[in-house]
Amino acid sequence: MATAYSAFANDGKTVDAHAIIRIDNRAKNAVYKYKNQAGKQVMKESTAAQMTEMLQAVVSPGGTGAEARMDRPVAGKTGTTQHGIPDFKSSANRDAWFVGYTPQWTAAVWMGYDKTDKQHVLKKSSHQAAAMFSNVMEKAMKGMPAGSFAKVEAPVEPTETPMAAVNGFKAEFAADEMKVKLSWNPVEAEGVTYQVFRKQESDPDFTLYLDGLTTTEAEDPSISLGLTYEYYVVAVNTATNTVTDPSATVTVEIPEAEIDFPSIPPSEPPAETEPPAETTPPSAEPGNPQTPPNNGGQPTPPPAETAPPANPGGNPGQQPNGGTDQGAVAPPDAGNGNGNGQGNGNGNGNGRGDRSGDSSGSNGSGTNP
Incomplete structure (x- = not known):
C-alpha cells in the first residue's frame, strides 16, 4: 500500500520501496549502498496531482483522517474491514488502517490482531490509525523541510478543428423511380459517416432517417404522392464522436398522381326515320x-257453289x-x-x-x- 500511494506524491511514477540504504563493516567502510531505481510512469502527472488534491480533503477538518494532520502537507486515506465472525453481532472491526504521504515520505499504518475472534476485535474505527500516522511521522521527519505537493496543472487537451458542415446537399424527386435521390459533397476527415434527417409536412420535427452512411449518396423510396418532405444531413466523426452542424435544409414536393382518362366523343342524335308509306288495299278482281x-x-267460309254456265258455241255434252x-x-x-x-x-x-x-x-x- 505504501508503494502504491508513493506514486501520487512522485508525479505518477513508482518508487522502489526499501529499508536498507547502506551497510558498513567494522572499519566503517561501506560494503553496500542502495542505488535508487528509476521509477516507472504508471499514471499521468495530472492524474497524480488530482488524486493528491482529493486525498488532502480526507485529512482536513471533518474528514475521516483528520487525526493525521501535521505541521506539513499530508494526504491519505482511511479504511476498515468488518470482523466477519459468524453469529457475532457487533460493529467491531477486524482491521483499521491509514495510508498517507507527505511530499517526501509515505507510510501505511495497520491496526488489528493476528487472530481475530469475539475477544480480539477493534472497537474503534480507523481514526486511531490516522492518529498513529501523525505521531510517528512528526518524530521521524523532525527537522526536515516541510516542502509542498507539486501543483501540476492539468494539460490542455489538444482541440481538433471542428469539421465544417456538409455542403452541396441536393434532393430531387425521380418520378420514373418513385423515390427521392439525395447527394452531397464529402467532408474531408478520417472516419466520417453521415446521418440523414427527414421531416414530413405533418411531422412536428425532424427525425433520424438514415444512419452510418459511408457514401455521399442516398435514396428515400418511402414517400407518398402529394406530400412535401424536408431533408438535411450531418457528418459524424466516429473517432471523436463529434457531429457537425446540419447542412442546409432542402424541400422536395411530391406531385399528385396524374390519371389519363380516355377521351369519349360526344354522342350524336339518332337519324330521323321516315314513317312507312301508306298502302292501298288491292281492288277486287273477277275471280279473286x-x-x-x-x-x-x-x-x-268458302263461297257458295254456282251452276256452271252454258257452253255457247260448244259441242253438246262436251266439257x-x-x-x-x-x-x-x-x-x-x-x-x-x-x-x-x-x-x-x-x-x-x-x-x-x-x-x-x-x-x-x-x-x-x-x-x-
Missing part, C-alpha cells in the same frame, strides 16, 4: 274476291278439259285457309293458306254425266 281483314279470327280455281285471300291472322275450284262439272279442291293470308286451290276436273 277480297277477304275481309280479320273476320274475328275465324276461318273464312273443256279443265278449269282453274282462285283461292280467297286469308286475313293476316289466319293460319289456315280453304280454296274451291270450278270447272265444267263438279270439282272440289283443298288449299293451304300461310300467314300471309294467300291460298290457292288445286286444279279441278270433271266430266258430263
Whole structure:
C-alpha cells in the first residue's frame, strides 16, 4: 500500500520501496549502498496531482483522517474491514488502517490482531490509525523541510478543428423511380459517416432517417404522392464522436398522381326515320274476291257453289278439259285457309293458306254425266 500511494506524491511514477540504504563493516567502510531505481510512469502527472488534491480533503477538518494532520502537507486515506465472525453481532472491526504521504515520505499504518475472534476485535474505527500516522511521522521527519505537493496543472487537451458542415446537399424527386435521390459533397476527415434527417409536412420535427452512411449518396423510396418532405444531413466523426452542424435544409414536393382518362366523343342524335308509306288495299278482281281483314279470327267460309254456265258455241255434252280455281285471300291472322275450284262439272279442291293470308286451290276436273 505504501508503494502504491508513493506514486501520487512522485508525479505518477513508482518508487522502489526499501529499508536498507547502506551497510558498513567494522572499519566503517561501506560494503553496500542502495542505488535508487528509476521509477516507472504508471499514471499521468495530472492524474497524480488530482488524486493528491482529493486525498488532502480526507485529512482536513471533518474528514475521516483528520487525526493525521501535521505541521506539513499530508494526504491519505482511511479504511476498515468488518470482523466477519459468524453469529457475532457487533460493529467491531477486524482491521483499521491509514495510508498517507507527505511530499517526501509515505507510510501505511495497520491496526488489528493476528487472530481475530469475539475477544480480539477493534472497537474503534480507523481514526486511531490516522492518529498513529501523525505521531510517528512528526518524530521521524523532525527537522526536515516541510516542502509542498507539486501543483501540476492539468494539460490542455489538444482541440481538433471542428469539421465544417456538409455542403452541396441536393434532393430531387425521380418520378420514373418513385423515390427521392439525395447527394452531397464529402467532408474531408478520417472516419466520417453521415446521418440523414427527414421531416414530413405533418411531422412536428425532424427525425433520424438514415444512419452510418459511408457514401455521399442516398435514396428515400418511402414517400407518398402529394406530400412535401424536408431533408438535411450531418457528418459524424466516429473517432471523436463529434457531429457537425446540419447542412442546409432542402424541400422536395411530391406531385399528385396524374390519371389519363380516355377521351369519349360526344354522342350524336339518332337519324330521323321516315314513317312507312301508306298502302292501298288491292281492288277486287273477277275471280279473286277480297277477304275481309280479320273476320274475328275465324276461318273464312268458302263461297257458295254456282251452276256452271252454258257452253255457247260448244259441242253438246262436251266439257273443256279443265278449269282453274282462285283461292280467297286469308286475313293476316289466319293460319289456315280453304280454296274451291270450278270447272265444267263438279270439282272440289283443298288449299293451304300461310300467314300471309294467300291460298290457292288445286286444279279441278270433271266430266258430263
